[in-house]
Amino acid sequence: MFISxxxxxxxxxxxxxxxxxxxxxxxxxxxxxxxxxxxxxxxxMMTLVRTNPHLHNTPMYFFLHHLSFTDACYSTVIMPNMLVSFISRNKDISFTGCVAQLYSFVFFGIVECYLLAIMAYDRYVAVCSPLRYVVLLPRTVCVWLVSTSYLLGFLYAAIYTGCTFGGPFCNSNVINHFFCDIGPLLKLSCSDRFLREKVIFAFVSLNGISTSGIILISYLYILSAVLRMRSVQSRSKAFNTCASHLMVISLFYGTGFFMYLQPSTTHNGLDKVAAVFYTLVTPLLNPIIYSLRNREVKEALMRHMKSLRLR
Structure with a gap:
């Protein structure tokens, strides 16, 4: 649909x-x-952490609680509208709704990036400096780190949304995507979008490189510590845990970089496939990888199930 x-x-x-x-x-x-x-x-996962005093007071699970909250919201920003579109002929979304969806999506996406970096640092401290774990990550520091993640998400979401909707849409109002995303929206802009794309590219690079850099460095130190372990069983278990974490992180960052570190003019059908992974698959995998493979979580879950049966 073309418009004047x-x-x-x-x-x-x-x-x-x-x-x-x-x-x-x-x-x-x-x-x-x-x-x-x-x-x-x-x-x-959120309920389990909140109802278990030991998990709730442990930095790792405090961060995991917020990651689970972010993933649930991140998925909810997109999924309900997409599910309705599958069974309805109405594919419309209001201008205001589109702005709100993009802002919310970017907000929770940025928060997720920083939470993943914080959790990687948390694992580094736990593995490489276990005796200083409580000293390096007291409750006040944990709250400050999470609060900073939400604040950065709020600020960067405003910048991305402002750049995306900062010019008129006079070519078409048809978005070749399943949600309001930056690239497909910029393609509809009829004004000069060069500067706006450069600003978005710069901030995506800043966020992506800084958070992925922290994750990579943290896991390199963790792997170095794992290699020095004498027990083959402990080394194998640690390797499996690190590999599963890095697999989900690589999926999230790899598809995200593919989507946002390219000009809007080069976007094609593969964008939708990439978007499915970083918007829908990663929030599904995170609770499995970070929690259900964890012995403490499984034990807490079993105790919770037993207490429910006894009621």
Missing amino acids: SNHTINKFVLLGLAESPDVQLLLFGVFLLIYVFTLLGNIG
Whole structure:
């Protein structure tokens, strides 16, 4: 749908992931399951940490609680609207709704990046300086780190959203994506977007390189400490844990960099595939990788289940 330059856009049309009704119905079932398990996993993790004094007072699980909250919100920003679009002919989203969706998506995405970096540092301290763990990560420091993550998310989301909607949309109101994202929206802008793209590129690079750098350095120190372990069993367990963490982090950052570190003019059909991974798959995997593979979490979960049966 093409529109004239003097027309004010009051809504956008999201093309989604597929056009065929049969494929849309199949995708509805698949993504509904993903969304349900994402909510169950993350809300369950939050509940477990909040109701278990030991987990709640441990820095690692304090961070994990906020990561689970972020993942649940991150997924909810996109999933409900996308699920409705699969079973409805109405693919519209209001201009205000699009702005709100982009802002919320970027906010929780930025918070997730910093929480992943904080959790990597937490693991580094726990493995490399276990005797100083409580000293280096007291409650006040943990609260400050998480609060800073939310503050940076708030500020960067405002910058990204401002740059994305900082010019008129006079070519089309059809977004070739399944949610309001930066690249597809910038492609619809009819004003000079060079400066806005450069600002977004700079901040994405700053956030991505700083947080991924902390993660990479932390895990290099962890792996160095693991290699010095004498027990083969302990070394194997630590390697498996590090590998699973790095797998999810690489998936999140790899697809995110692919999406946002390229000009809007080069975006193509692969963007939707990449977006599915960093918006929908990662929030599903995080509670599995970070919690259900953890012995303390499994023991706390078993105790919680037993207490429920005894009631």
